[in-house]
Amino acid sequence: MLIAQFSDTHIKPEGQLAYSVVDTHQMLSHAIDHLLQLPQQPDVVVISGDLVDAGSVVEYERLENLLDRLTMPVLMVPGNHDDREHMRQVFRAHPGISTTGFWQFALQSDDWPVRIVGLDTVMPGDSSGVLCSERLSWLDAVLAQAPDTPTLVVMHHPPFITGIGHMDDIGLEQRHAFTKLIGQHPQVERIVCGHLHRHIHALVAGRSTLTCPSTAHTVQLDLAPDAAAEFRMEPAGYLLHWWNGEQLVTHQVHAVDSPGPYPFFDESGQLIL
Numbered sequence: 001m002l003i004a005q006f007s008d009t010h011i012k013p014e015g016q017l018a019y020s021v022v023d024t025h026q027m028l029s030h031a032i033d034h035l036l037q038l039p040q041q042p043d044v045v046v047i048s049g050d051l052v053d054a055g056s057v058v059e060y061e062r063l064e065n066l067l068d069r070l071t072m073p074v075l076m077v078p079g080n081h082d083d084r085e086h087m088r089q090v091f092r093a094h095p096g097i098s099t100t101g102f103w104q105f106a107l108q109s110d111d112w113p114v115r116i117v118g119l120d121t122v123m124p125g126d127s128s129g130v131l132c133s134e135r136l137s138w139l140d141a142v143l144a145q146a147p148d149t150p151t152l153v154v155m156h157h158p159p160f161i162t163g164i165g166h167m168d169d170i171g172l173e174q175r176h177a178f179t180k181l182i183g184q185h186p187q188v189e190r191i192v193c194g195h196l197h198r199h200i201h202a203l204v205a206g207r208s209t210l211t212c213p214s215t216a217h218t219v220q221l222d223l224a225p226d227a228a229a230e231f232r233m234e235p236a237g238y239l240l241h242w243w244n245g246e247q248l249v250t251h252q253v254h255a256v257d258s259p260g261p262y263p264f265f266d267e268s269g270q271l272i273l
């Protein structure tokens with residue numbers, strides 16, 4: 001099973017750039033082109049929040065038009081830039097989503113050895129991540145339903161301190177409660193997040209926990225507690241989570257046009273020196 005992860009696509013209305021710099025629509029379109037040219041096509045794409053920039057229906061409609069080019073199922077969770085009610089208006093057919101309440105799902109398929117659980121960490125009007133007791137109880141219950149199925153948890157706000165101060169200021173508030181809960185469910189293989197617009201790795205309850213690069217701009221790498229809130233245009237990317245029959249293995253992919261591939265060996269089988 002191959003799971004692709006996009007994150008922080010931040011789609012804007014037509015003709016608008018994010019922060020007056022970033023053509024997020026064009027960059028997601030390019031990332032989709034890149035993914036569609038992979039030698040192995042993912043079974044499913046997950047998007048870990050900040051799908052659009054200002055939570056408007058017109059932005060979700062533009063996103064939907066881009067995602068229509070993908071032939072595999074697309075699953076998504078909201079981020080702090082999203083509006084879950086406007087998401088519902090556009091993505092009515094999203095599997096596992098109820099018509100009201102939090103945007104959460106737990107999906108399993110006979111074709112998928114990995115169960116995918118999507119978690120809603122959004123508090124409207126607040127950029128921080130929140131897991132209230134209702135959401136933590138829901139997560140505990142759905143994980144208890146399939147204790148033997150390897151599970152991927154998708155959420156926007158990462159449950160660890162990243163060191164990028166202005167982002168940690170709007171991090172996940174209940175990370176200790178989340179960590180304790182995950183510790184009780186050993187089948188959770190990987191926790192994958194967004195929010196940071198960079199690839200960062202940490203252990204949470206002993207489980208590999210990642211943030212995904214954005215398909216657009218990258219949060220500036222500066223570990224000073226008072227670092228300025230800035231971004232730069234590093235190579236955009238996405239992640240591929242591959243189930244090898246025993247464990248999930250994550251590959252980072254740069255969604256850029258690069259020269260190659262070049263052979264290591266010549267036609268007679270000799271290493272090219």
Ligand SMILES: [Fe+2]
Pocket residue numbers: 008010049050079081195196197
């Ligand atoms: Fe974002």
